[in-house]
Amino acid sequence: MQWSKEVQVDEWVREKLKSMGLKLGKDFLEKDASAYLKDALKGASKTKKQTGTGIPDFVIEKYKVDNEIIPVIFECKLGIGKLEKYAKDNEKALDFSNDAISKYALNGALHYARVALQNESQKQDHYKEIIAIGIVGDNSQNVKVKIACVFADSSLAYKEIKHTNLDFLENAKSFTHFYKEECKLTEEDKHLILIRGKWHLSYHSAQLNKLMHNHNITAPQRVLYIAGMILSMQSVMSNEYRILTKGLSPADLQGSQEEGLRDGELVFERIEEFLKVKVPDSAKRKLMLDSFNEIRKDTDRDKIPKNFTYKEGEKKNPNHKIIAHILKEPSSINKQIFAYIYAHIYKEIDGLNGHLDIMGECYSEFLKYALGDGKELGIVLTPPYVTKMMTQILDITSTDRVMDLATGSAGFLISSMEQMIEDVYKNTAKHSTQANKAILELKTKQLLGIEYNAEMFALATSNMILRGDGSSKIYKANTFETEDSLYVSFAPTRILLNPPFTWDYNGLPFIEFGLDRMQKHGLGAIIIQDSAGNGQATPITQSILTKHTLKASIKMPIDLFQPMAGVQTSIYIFEAKIPHDFEKPVKFIDFRNDGYKRTKRSLQEVDKPAQRYKDILKIYKQGLNAKLDNSVYEKPINLNEVYVEDFISDSGADWNFDQHKKIDTTPTLQDFKKCVSEHLAWEVSNVLKNQNSMQGGLEGNALSPRLVKLEKDFKQNGGEWREFKITQLFDYERGTRLTKGHRIAGNIPLLTAGEFNQGVKEFISNEEQKIFSNAITIDMFCNSFVHIKPFCCDDNILVLTAKKQMNQYHLRFISTIIGKDKPKYGYGKQYRIGSLEKHYISLPVLPVLSLRGVGEAHNEAIHKTQQESKMDCHEVANATSRNDKSDYKIAFDYMESYIKALEAERLQELEAYLKVTGLNDYALSQKEKEALKAFENLSALNERERE
Missing domain, CATH: 3.90.220.20 (DNA methylase specificity domains)
Incomplete structure (x- = not known):
């Protein structure tokens, strides 16, 4: 029988749960939830204003994993086509518009889950993850189920599950098995979340950049606005997770012109209050506040514009058209910027709650966009997927002590911190007392950053604070003037660097300075211009080799830093305080094809980049013995083409892959075929284009x-x-x-x-x-x-x-x-x-x-x-x-x-043409055919030997 009402879908779900032995009112609730979950769902109604309490169709709150309750939230819809809706311009991201969450089952279930996870008043013991289930159907024989694991309130923080039935809800054992097998985030899952984040932030960062540019805010000021305003939006919490001061929201900015109450001043004062708790060091706090003072300095930005710049329907809106969909009433420039950051940036970053490296990746991507080509601040930020790869190459664990002597926005420290946290969770239960203690220790004592630029220092510190601190050992200083006692007490075991590209010898002195101050056998990685390793920095390279070992050189994509400063780069890997042994080979790897295509507008996936960034780790560790699944690639990886082990000289001028790649000059039949074919194609093309024509042909517009x-x-x-x-x-x-x-x-x-x-x-x-x-x-x-x-x-x-x-x-x-x-x-x-x-x-x-x-x-x-x-x-x-x-x-x-x-x-x-060249009736003799066949067999044999 065909269903005609949504309640019939509800009936199917109810009976299905009962058939698995679950009891209504005890094991699951219908149109109801526990008092705790109801409180968490305040503001989750799917009406346009979203002011009421949202109640899912069904809720299960009985199952625990590692002593944490994992609620299950159901949303049902009539009609097989109402299962899910994806964003119009991004087929990898679900749509969270009011229309989508009210009309589509999975979108609605995810909406409830996200709201429940953002309940700020219960942050000490609030839900860490929720299972969202969308169910649709036309009749009892045509029902579809889609499941997602939601691990934070950001619209980016979910994983769609391939599992398509409800059998995992039968008992605690089946639920735990399902959770640990299906909900665990793989590297591919993290990459998909990263792509969602890049799409989201690339669009909104472009809009925000345009908004700030139109209001005459310079690039260095823009990044400070972003960092400072996001800090002002954070609530100040006590150690007992009680809110001491609630973070600012757009409603708190009233456009007052009274001194002390201007919008910019309110933002600055809230930053100051937040930093008093988060940055006990008064000198460090003053440095940051001096940078954030830009937000309140220009009083004109707190005035409400009188000119009308946008029409929305029949009602004139004086705000910039980019923000008019959020602010209907006349607002100051500072409030317009604040409201856009709050709606489209802060909620996504804060929502991830430090749970994944994606938080740092998305934020860094936004900072990178705002910095333009990097020249205004003299820096180029390392792409987040590269910082992550470098931390993995160095095999950073929870016991390492990591430093970055040219910190920038702290991208390397963020990636290191996330990898260290993941290592903690390998040995201890998530959110356990032991795990929390270990994480606090590594955040406060095992991450060291030095940054000379005042603005970038403020950004780096803010960036780490937003991820649950980790900022206590970030210092504003000239690296080469810091005291040795700092490194003696810190005892670094790992160093990661992307030095300023304008520094002497392309910045190579930074890695020498750091390696000299590391523990013996410590590991270091630097991404730097190729010229540093091919003879343009020999005083430094020669000096490094007398004290430290070059272990590997990885050639990176030529367009890696596009659309930023266009430089060709390599990553050099070192072992500290072991002089280089010139009788031991160095690993040289060609990673120019990382699966991405970069344009001025975007980063595009063209050939499985997530898999390639996994495989580069295998190649680094296993060399020619690496087991790769080349079937997934359009252009397979030939290990003989991308991996070489070779010796370097003490000249310090042969550190790059191209200087060691072995090229087989033995010709094959295919080489000759290609040469002849290309030449004939060129000749024929010229004939048909009237160049070098045998007959003279048509000249320009002359008619035959x-x-x-x-x-x-x-x-x-x-x-x-x-x-x-x-x-x-x-x-x-x-x-x-x-x-x-x-x-x-x-x-x-x-x-x-x-x-x-x-x-x-x-x-x-x-x-x-x-x-x-x-x-x-x-x-x-x-x-x-x-x-x-x-x-x-x-x-x-x-x-x-x-x-x-x-x-x-x-x-x-x-x-x-x-x-x-x-x-x-x-x-x-x-x-x-x-x-x-x-x-x-x-x-x-x-x-x-x-x-x-x-x-x-x-x-x-x-x-x-x-x-x-x-x-x-x-x-x-x-x-x-x-x-x-x-x-x-x-x-x-x-x-x-x-x-x-x-x-x-x-x-x-x-x-x-063919007649003159003698090609019109040319035929091979039998001997020529036999000789050609023999050469082809020999070529094939040589190819197999090379492989």
């Missing part, structure tokens, strides 16, 4: 005799050119989106935007993609091609199908004319449906009585051996030109003859 005659006949018969609207001649359709990760290899051409290879990107077999043929395509840049054979295309392609039959010659003629508009379009102005609907093209027309006379004779003369077109081309369309004369029609015969004439001339030129 054939075309001269055709043109003359056309004009003598009254021919002229008139404009026609494309949509009069063609039906049109837009292709469908197909992201790279969803493409299945096959033999159907897939067209995407691009001017090369007729627009063909690759070949696929996805059944859901519509197949076209005999059509003109136009991409977003107005590149136009003709495709006669079957093809499919993505959503940047418009497909034009003739309303009445046209052959390939007509299509090619028209496509050429369409492409004439290409200079008008680019990324700023793209060719879309609206462009097509306004697009006129010039076509040849003839008086009706002359139509059959022009072109037919040429067709017969040029293509005697070809099958003549059987259609009446001039009858194709009843299209009218802008200046319509009913006795004129489009001259399709002329169009066909014109293209055929050009094609025939090109073929004649190619035939002449």
Whole structure:
């Protein structure tokens, strides 16, 4: 029986739970929850204002893992299509708009879970994680279940589970097994969360950057605004997790012009109050407050703008259009910035609650965006996935003592801290007294940072505070002027560095200074410009080798720091206080292909970057014996190509991979085939483009005799050119989106935007993609091609199908004319449906009585051996030109003859070229065939030996 009401889905869930032995009112609740959970769900109603208490459809609060209750929250919806909804512009992230959480089951369940996890008043013993379940159905035979583990209140902090039934709820044992097997975050899960975070923050950081730029706030000030305002939003908590002072919210900023009550002053005062608790060192606190003073210094930023800058419906809104969706009433510049950070940045970062490295990664990504190209502050921040990789290469554990002598925004210290915390949890239960004590110890005593730049010092300290402190040993100082006693007492075992790229010898003195002050056998890693290791810093490299060992050199992607400072970099790994043994080899690894493509706008996944960052650790540890699953990659990893063990000299000028890569110069048959093919392709291309033509060919716009005659006949018969609207001649359709990760290899051409290879990107077999043929395509840049054979295309392609039959010659003629508009379009102005609907093209027309006379004779003369077109081309369309004369029609015969004439001339030129070069009838002798076969076998044998 088909269900007609949502309550029938509820009935199915209720009976399902009962069938597993769970009792209503005891083991699970319906439209109800414990007093504790009800309190946590205040403000969780799915109404627009979200002011009431939200109550899920079902709740289970009986199961514990490691003595922690893990609640299970259910949300049910009628209709199989109401299971989940993903964000419009990011298919990897669920949508948390009011519409989505109220209409879709999993979105609603996640919404309740997130609110329950953010209950600030119960932070000491509040829920750490919640299982959210969405259930939908049309009838008892067609029910779908989707499950997610939610570990913080951020919209980023969840893992979708592949498990699709409720059997794990049967008893405590099945629940614990499910939780430990399914809910544990793998590296791939963390990477997916990182991608969600990057998408979220890349969009909002761009908007916030624009907002602050429009309000004349400089780049150095912008990052201080972000850090300071986020600190002011934090509540000051007692050791008993009691709120001493609640963090600021947008409602607290009233736009007062009274001295002491201005918005900027309120923010600064709350920062000051927060830092009194978090930073006991008064000198350090003063340094930070001096930097954050920027927020209150300019009184004009606390004034309410009077000019109207945006209209929302009929009501004028004086705030900047970027913030108008949040603030409806006139607000100061400081409040506008504060409100945007609060809504779109702070809630996501604070919501992750230090639980994952993603918190530092997302925040650092935002700081990096705000810093522009890094030149204003003289720094370039290391990408978070690289800082994480470097901490893993150094195998940092909870007992290590880690330092960074050019701290920046503390990215290396954050990654180190997270890895140390993970190591704690390997041996102790999460959130246990023993684990909490170990984590407090490592945060306060095992992380050392030195930063000379005052603004970056404030950012680094804030960054660590926001992650549950770890800031107590971050100092503002010139590294080279610090006292040795600092390092003696700290006794570092690990050092991580990305030194200022403008420093002497590219910053290499920082690693020498640090290695000299480390414990013996300690490990260090520095990411630095290649030139430091190829002879541009020999005084330092030679000195390092007399005291320390270079263990490995990893060549990083050429575009790693794009769109920041464009430098080529390597990572050098050292062992401290063991002079280099030149009779022992060094590991050289090529990691230029890390699976990412970097543009000025974004970081794009192109070939399994998460897996590649796992495999680089295997390659570092296991070398040529590394066990890799190359089946997951589009471009597999050839260990012989990317890994070399070789000796270095005492010159200090041969530290880079390219200086040690072994190149086999023995030629193979494939090498020769490639060489010959490329040369012939170049020669033929030149012939067809009228360069080095054997016959002289067409020069510029000069017409050949054939075309001269055709043109003359056309004009003598009254021919002229008139404009026609494309949509009069063609039906049109837009292709469908197909992201790279969803493409299945096959033999159907897939067209995407691009001017090369007729627009063909690759070949696929996805059944859901519509197949076209005999059509003109136009991409977003107005590149136009003709495709006669079957093809499919993505959503940047418009497909034009003739309303009445046209052959390939007509299509090619028209496509050429369409492409004439290409200079008008680019990324700023793209060719879309609206462009097509306004697009006129010039076509040849003839008086009706002359139509059959022009072109037919040429067709017969040029293509005697070809099958003549059987259609009446001039009858194709009843299209009218802008200046319509009913006795004129489009001259399709002329169009066909014109293209055929050009094609025939090109073929004649190619035939002449082949004849002159002797390639038209060349055949291999039997001995030549035998010799070629022998060489091919030898080449194959050599290839196998190299592998």
